[in-house]
Amino acid sequence: MSGVSDSGITVSKLLQKGNQGLGTFVRMDGELLLLDGAVYQLQAEGKIRVADQDDEIPYAAATHFRSQRTVTVKLDTKDSIDAVLEEFNDHASNLFMSYRIEGVFQRLKCRTVKGQEYDGQPLSELGKKQFVAEYHDVEGTIVGFRSPVAWQGFFVAGEHMHFIDQERKIGGHVLELQAREVNVGIATVNNVHIELPTSDKFNSVVMSTDDAGLKSVEG
Template sequence: MAINEIYQYSLVNALMSGVSDSGITVTQLIEKGNQGLGTFVRMDGELLLLDGTVYQLQAEGKIRVAEPDDQIPYAAATHFRSQQTLTVKLESKDSIEAVLKKFDDHANNLFMSYRIEGVFSRLKCRTVKGQEYDGQPLSELGKNQFVAEYEDVEGTIVGFRSPSTWQGFFVAGEHMHFIDKERKIGGHVLELEADEVTIGIATVNNVHIELPTSDKFNAAKMSTDDVGLKSVEG
């Protein structure tokens, strides 16, 4: 795939419908990019792809390096190369949108990928604990997720900004996963603050989506639950 082209396997709506029992392998995902995010079979934790390594960010703050044959029911990845790097202060998660608009004010209907590095004064992260029964939807899992807050932690955030019209295919707006420098803590970012971090940004206008061919995917009744998605994805 080309630089700054997004590859995605499956749909967020599939996770909302509880379809997460199989997917592509870690080895296959690494071929699609050098950074990305997603989840694992049964939605067991958060996935973060960073510089060729796939990490499983598990509940209770644990992290493991994924095995090559671990399966991934949903992920988005890109061969990231920054088009511009800025040093910024982030007062909240919402302030990232202002940074992206400053980079390209005409990209409202395009995707953006980015990487944020530095010391975060405050982070609130969650990790989904995994399905308790077959077909359990993501919105229900979100009611029992593990949430942790961190202060003055150094690390990296991998993120995508998706247009609002793509809600259900992607997560509309900001979708970010964090891992600390020591590779000991991380998760899906709900809130953040940082006095000075660097953010590398790239605009993306080429998206490739690969759909599963499993019976469960084809049988699932999918619709876009905007309220449910916003509640679980922050």
Template structure:
């Protein structure tokens, strides 16, 4: 049976959101490398965290050696580690894949009803209005649970990501306050980025987090920005130049890796 209640709830929430009229320029998404390269095992990049922050104050990605998840907001960058912990990232650490933007939300609203992940995603889709645009979003809130995973640090010779994630640890954060940082990308960029939703989480005490698999939000604030500009900086490394960047099973590989 179709759950019409969830749909009605999302529609009602959407009506309460505010559309901010600002004269500020539209943000641009800056991306280093390609998701398909990460899937193929290109885990070494030359872009530092300090250089990433020149292109934005908000984003996500990973670190060299696939050493945990990267989450950035308010110009602060944290490393979410394979044991579920979090720490401030060093400015000289490097990334093989990251997505950054200057976060300028144009739509904002309060979420006062319990919402599952799929309902939040439905709400964001409705607010953006088109699957052909990019969207950056942030949720600061209180969560009944957030299920995360973090890929363990890899050593050379690197294995492709599907092998690297076979024994990835999964964590559940229960009754925590924290921040979700996410992007929603159009279907046509699968392989270049991650089509659909890609989200990372960190607790308010900055002690834990990871790549988000699922969550239930009890209350919070949602801010989002529509974005129609994408800039990609391709690595000049030999590993990138030799990588297989397209395959028939790329879509399935990305879905398995990113959940």
């Protein structure tokens, strides 16, 4: 959110952290989706590329995903996912949850950011020029995390999810969704490891939790 995104870990290092995840790339050039050992860059205008092993990542969350339960559900809205997660574990509001949604989505609204136009440009400003696309009756996969409210800033409190279609041609950060019948694999996460940057730029910037800005760009 503070715009410090000009360096990070490599894709090859991220792949050591898990088999499923999301994030962004250097200078916030598009959305990142990690799925089954492959890292995809979901770029503006709906384009997708497989990331190179030495591409750098300033922010990502990843997990070694193994579903503890898979359910088949109808999702009327993005908020419907909360009800599914609560039914799985209604005592996990202060824990992280990871999930994978697979199937045909009746409607999806996704965004991708085009990358910083100048050094230090904050995400809240980038969000005003984000590319937004709506897809209908598209088959694919959503990778998501639900993070506790107390972790806002380190993560996106609540739901944070990225989509990629089955043919790996379209995708992005999910703003809205609707599905008649999809499979949702769910796992609770209570072991969290955090690695912070050590650059001078990261340590010199004044950081605060931009709650309003985060909500406006992450949906």
